[in-house]
Amino acid sequence: GESVGLHLPTLSVQEGDNSIINCAYSNSASDYFIWYKQESGKGPQFIIDIRSNMDKRQGQRVTVLLNKTVKHLSLQIAATQPGDSAVYFCAESLYSGGGADGLTFGKGTHLIIQP
């Protein structure tokens, strides 16, 4: 079946640098995309979302970019901090009209912050 995937299982960045985490999705009909952060021993924490009628959305230190032409989603984290260390998941939702199906998650990218 179709699923959301991530390009890299691990990403190591220097503290203070910007991080870019990428995600490729295969379902062109998906209309809602979300980034979650999961720290060890915790459930996924919502970071930012974007709908298919947008190509960019900004939050506090984070930006999500959506390129529907190549079915690509990215999460940019500015000035990475030690607290950003976690596994990051992208997820997509296909609204089926009768209520959206559950989220389909990518496999996750482990972001490691080096001092």
Place this chain on the structure above:
Amino acid sequence: KAGVTQTPRYLIKTRGQQVTLSCSPISGHRSVSWYQQTPGQGLQFLFEYFSETQRNKGNFPGRFSGRQFSNSRSEMNVSTLELGDSALYLCASSLQGAEETQYFGPGTRLLVL
């Protein structure tokens, strides 16, 4: 506002037993979804409940079931446990469903021996 809560946080069972996990959504949220997280398969959607009705279901065997109560609290049940059912079970709630932001609880870690 309190977040999603799940009980118990940790559970050890043996093969063949059954287990019931509980989830209390964020106040006012009517949709509750359940996910299974394993190292091999990642996060996978189990099912979603809205107004006490199962609205969507993932690709899991019938041993996995759930229900939702009138106060939106939800339970999921796994019967005849198998070793492969060992996982982190996550509950997420949202106002209306997966077409909007879902907020996750801390999960229940289930170990099947």
